[in-house]
Amino acid sequence: MKNLTTTFSFYLVFILFFLIYVRFNGLIFDAVSWDEAAYMTTGRDVANGLIPYKDFLELKPPLTFFLFSIPSVFFDDSFIAFRLYGYLFLYLSSIILFYIVSENHKLNLAVLFVFLFIGIMNYHFWLWNTSELITLPFILLSFLFLKQKSFFYSGLMISLATLIRINYCFTVIFIIFFLAYKIYRKEMKFIYLYRYILGGLIPLAIFIIYFYYHGALLDFKISNFDIFLAYSSENTFFSGIYNFFKAIFKLNYFYSYVFLPFSILLIFSLFGVKKDDYILRIYILSISLSIILSGHSYSHHFIQLIPFLIIFIAQTNFDWCNFTNRFKNFLLYTSILITFFISTFSNYKFIKEGKSIKSYHLYNKILTVIPAIDSNTKILALDYQIITWKYKSPRMSKITHTPSLFKKTTKTRIKPYVRNGIFDENYLDHLLNAKPEIIICSVRICEESRKSYEVEKISKLLIGYKEIYREPNVSKWEYTKTGTIIIYKSVN
Incomplete structure (x- = not known):
């Protein structure tokens, strides 16, 4: 035994x-x-x-x-x-x-x-x-x-x-x-x-x-x-x-x-x-x-x-x-x-390059291009929410899964909340008026005009913002898709 x-x-x-x-x-x-x-x-x-x-x-x-x-x-x-x-x-x-x-x-x-x-x-x-x-x-x-x-x-x-x-x-x-x-x-x-x-x-x-x-x-x-x-x-x-x-x-x-x-x-x-x-x-x-x-x-x-x-x-x-x-x-x-x-090849490549693990993380690179960011900075992350998590930014919405904020299906999903007075049906209008200092988005959400998103409201959201950084091919998405992250800053 x-x-x-x-x-x-x-x-x-x-x-x-x-x-x-x-x-x-x-x-x-x-x-x-x-x-x-x-x-x-x-x-x-x-x-x-x-x-x-x-x-x-x-x-x-x-x-x-x-x-x-x-x-x-x-x-x-x-x-x-x-x-x-x-x-x-x-x-x-x-x-x-x-x-x-x-x-x-x-x-x-x-x-x-x-x-x-x-x-x-x-x-x-x-x-x-x-x-x-x-x-x-x-x-x-x-x-x-x-x-x-x-x-x-x-x-x-x-x-x-x-x-x-x-x-x-x-x-x-x-x-x-x-x-x-x-x-x-x-x-x-x-x-x-x-x-x-x-x-x-x-x-x-x-x-x-x-x-x-x-x-x-x-x-x-x-x-x-x-x-x-x-x-x-x-x-x-x-x-x-x-x-x-x-x-x-x-x-x-x-x-x-x-x-x-x-x-x-x-x-x-x-x-x-x-x-x-x-x-x-x-x-x-x-x-x-x-x-x-x-x-x-x-x-x-x-x-x-x-x-x-x-x-x-x-x-x-x-x-x-x-x-x-x-x-x-x-x-x-x-x-x-x-x-x-495959793992041996990846591990050998990591050892050969001699970098720290943190140096591979995109959020460390992005943080250097966002000026004067701290825990009080109002950031709306429609994609790559790790930035808001890292800096403990104040919540811009009660909905945590922010990529779904401008999805058309979200309106249907939250109807039970609206009927019971838990959530405001006009949550997107409130978000548009919140005026975050930084918006983190992606080509997928903010530029591709996908039918599943509220494209007009996304365009309205970006009025008064300028692009300050773009990182292409940041990582693989499902199967072979890759993401491109865009950082917008308020010009006001």
Whole structure:
């Protein structure tokens, strides 16, 4: 037993070193990420005592903000610490995945599946912190506890996951129906369903009490129910299916050296699963359905599926007994080696250039071109919100996700707030009259005249401002897109 524990611990250290090695470029990669900057801002807001939905609006469940407040408590303005915090969740997910997969395979093969997971998660648009990333340990633990028939803890974990990503409510519904069916077939006692529901209600009850105490219960309900329905209804079910498979195609096309071997491996596994794992199928099906129903299918939504697809692949035979299995092993090793070699090249380049990590971050460069900036400077960041986070600039809007301020869909999404007197319907007019000293924008929002944006109001906003700086090709956006940041300064 002692030797087994020592061996298991060795693999956990091995996984940690592999993760740090291949993920190191994520500390350098300063991307124009709307979500990450919003989480950095809302995390600090919660750490400073602000109440979600009442003092600021961000359409994510509440546990998201509280988890992202932890880096702000200890490292208030450290971009690197915030990234490393996300690595912690990736490592925890890797440990749980390793434990799950090791039940079917030897440890030396189980660790390869974890390396495959880490390699896939190294896709450039998944290097920064997302709600999908920090929810993985909770949703994986809910799966593990359910498999072990620890229903209370499974319900507790999936409740925490749902309080980070609301789409897991589909998984909850599927599991409750599955357990009810088992009870109907007399294959399970009702007490197990009761424990599952009880475990799930405890975190929700705590947040209900919290928001009731702070007079924000209606705000909580609207943000997590009404707005979720409005967001999901923006696309039809068929367009959701189309966007789902289009995203899969793009991932395989633009990140083919890792995703394509993984996809082929997944296809081979469809014909080689040894057992009927209904619980695993429920998780994969319900998460896939929730992505489809959201209608958007952004690539980072698929982060939620990756560990479960790897568990599915790991349930097949990988013995070197025939050509099919040898080919599957070839794909597995190829994906890992490609990730390793690409990371080696990136790390070698970093060492050779001899620069500090901070020197690669765009915000340090931009701060030098904005004159006389401090915490009192009124900055409206329609893109690249890291600047406002870094300098703790005063809020220009209650809406944290500022890139969506001038989106046409935002008007529809906030209607429940307007109806209940929580938010002013003319918020854009107030913003136009606020006269910030600095506006940070991008070609994407301020120059391309996209149909999804209020182009005329953006043009009106920029009257009385002059461009003082432009940084092209700052980082990759989804797939191959790049961003160009523009800094405007008031001439008045």
